[in-house]
Amino acid sequence: MPELPEVETVRRGLARSIVGRRVASARLLRRDVLRTASRSGQAALLAESTIKEVLRRGKHLAVVAEDGRALGVHLGMTGQLLVAPIGKPQAARDHVHARWVFDNGSTLIFRDPRRFGGLWSYATLDALRTARWAGLGADALHVTARQLELGLAGGRRAVKAALLDQGVLAGVGNIYADEALFRAGLHPCRVAGSLTDPEVGRLAESIRCVLREAVRAGGSTIRDYAGSDGSPGRQQERHLVYGRGGQPCVHCGTLLTAFLVAQRTTVACPRCQRLPKSYSHSRSTHRTFAGVD
Numbered sequence: 001m002p003e004l005p006e007v008e009t010v011r012r013g014l015a016r017s018i019v020g021r022r023v024a025s026a027r028l029l030r031r032d033v034l035r036t037a038s039r040s041g042q043a044a045l046l047a048e049s050t051i052k053e054v055l056r057r058g059k060h061l062a063v064v065a066e067d068g069r070a071l072g073v074h075l076g077m078t079g080q081l082l083v084a085p086i087g088k089p090q091a092a093r094d095h096v097h098a099r100w101v102f103d104n105g106s107t108l109i110f111r112d113p114r115r116f117g118g119l120w121s122y123a124t125l126d127a128l129r130t131a132r133w134a135g136l137g138a139d140a141l142h143v144t145a146r147q148l149e150l151g152l153a154g155g156r157r158a159v160k161a162a163l164l165d166q167g168v169l170a171g172v173g174n175i176y177a178d179e180a181l182f183r184a185g186l187h188p189c190r191v192a193g194s195l196t197d198p199e200v201g202r203l204a205e206s207i208r209c210v211l212r213e214a215v216r217a218g219g220s221t222i223r224d225y226a227g228s229d230g231s232p233g234r235q236q237e238r239h240l241v242y243g244r245g246g247q248p249c250v251h252c253g254t255l256l257t258a259f260l261v262a263q264r265t266t267v268a269c270p271r272c273q274r275l276p277k278s279y280s281h282s283r284s285t286h287r288t289f290a291g292v293d
């Protein structure tokens with residue numbers, strides 16, 4: 001499942017490839033992938049307009065044309081946007097749902113085998129923002145301490161559950177929530193609203209850092225991505241806690257513990273991410289294992 005860094009990598013690759021290019025032709029190959037029932041596939045897919053910019057909020061993308069129209073894209077679980085450069089045909093692939101040809105001969109396809117993703121067409125970017133992005137919290141890659149503080153304030157659920165809530169913070173998934181909490185030295189079961197200002201500041205900075213690093217790691221494979229095989233960057237080797245339950249903490253050597261928060265597997269260091277003494281065992285398990293809000 002693409003997380004924010006992969007989506008940002010896709011955005012950057014797209015911006016490089018299609019901004020300033022005119023859509024010579026566009027074809028919708030599978031009708032129901034376009035989730036907004038309105039215009040013809042051609043118009044919805046920005047045919048005959050020039051691409052002005054590619055934006056992202058959380059895991060949502062928006063391709064904006066110079067004439068003001070906007071196309072929302074969500075990659076869901078298995079969605080891909082693949083560019084084949086000028087003179088290079090797209091590799092034969094199945095599950096191609098939409099296809100664009102640009103004025104310079106480059107092509108773009110949207111494929112999504114499991115179809116949890118999709119395309120959303122709007123007359124304006126404002127309309128797209130209202131319909132698709134209004135319920136999203138601050139973008140995680142750029143979240144400020146103040147924005148995070150507002151998102152967590154008064155929250156009674158576990159801080160990790162709050163981080164996974166797209167209405168609090170857009171774009172943080174399970175991997176980066178664990179990584180950011182570890183770097184901030186905060187236990188995932190801390191009650192969201194109980195974090196002090198310095199803790200929130202540390203957490204906001206950790207979130208931005210882990211995501212920036214992951215974008216950089218993904219960015220290194222952008223050429224492959226845009227050129228041929230479409231595999232986004234992977235960087236498991238950089239994870240300090242995610243997927244490392246039972247292994248030693250990179251800081252203190254204590255064995256990392258794995259447990260559930262909001263029904264998601266969570267890994268933390270019991271020493272570097274201590275729970276305050278006021279948290280009895282029963283209280284933390286009670287609150288967090290059930291994902292109680």
Ligand SMILES: [Zn+2]
Nearest residue numbers: 249252269272
């Ligand atoms: Zn540790």
